[in-house]
Amino acid sequence: MSKLNHIVILTGAGISAESGIDTFRSEGGLWEQYPIEQVATPEGFAADPALVHNFYNMRRAALKTVKPNAAHIALAKLEKGLHARGGSLTIITQNVDNLHEQGGAENVIHMHGILTSLLCQFCGHRWESHEDTSPNDSCIACQRRSGPRPDIVWFGEMPYELDRIDQVMSQADLFVSIGTSGAVYPAAGLVSEARRRGTKTLELNLEESQGSYLFDESRLGKAGDIVPKWVAEVLAA
DSSP states (O other), rough: OOOEEEEEEEEEEHHHTTTTTSSSSSSSSSSHSHHHHSSHHHHHHOOOOHHHHHHHHHHHHHHHHHHHHHHHHHHHHHHHHHHTOOOOOOOEEEOSSSSHTTTTTTOOOEEEEEEEEEEETOOOOOEESSSSOTTTOOOOOTTBBEEEEEEETTTSSSOOOOOHHHHHTTTSSSEEEEEEEEEEEGGGGGHHHHHHTTEEEEEEEESOOOGGSSSEEEEEEHHHHHHHHHHHHHHOO
């Protein structure tokens, strides 16, 4: 493997599933337990904020019971290794958990938001929070009651930091997709963007995704197995 200095990685639910995070698309997953219209849309929040707060309270509580797996830890090792030789790693994640950070990674873009953050729907202020929330809470900035909502990108809303994502994609030697279905846009379109720029592409996934044919190389297996192996190859190059 040739030496790589600037790598951009997109991660999806597959990398966190091995840590025990319930995924929306799995059989018996959250999509089946709660209609997305109720808990993952602005309209659902407006109709029943208590239901939405309770749903994300459960997800936040579940997050406290899981740990980063070998794939998360390997990516943090890769970040440090690339930095030591003057390179960089940017992780763009569709996941709303903080397992990348728990595993030691620092340069993480949460394009769909994160469970450990709240957003005031009135003034736009964001702040870190690991506690339960309710419709009776007030924003810590503007003090308006019922201002806080989960800092999550719901259906119909624009993903975060698209300009920054475009910038790091333009500088990448390699684009890697880990544990994604290739079904959710705009994240699913990043491989096509990488190809347009002439960037090498690699997929690491449990099984072939909808966009596997777009990648220069595809390696299949559990993230906890194949990601550390690939990281070792990159750092040894």
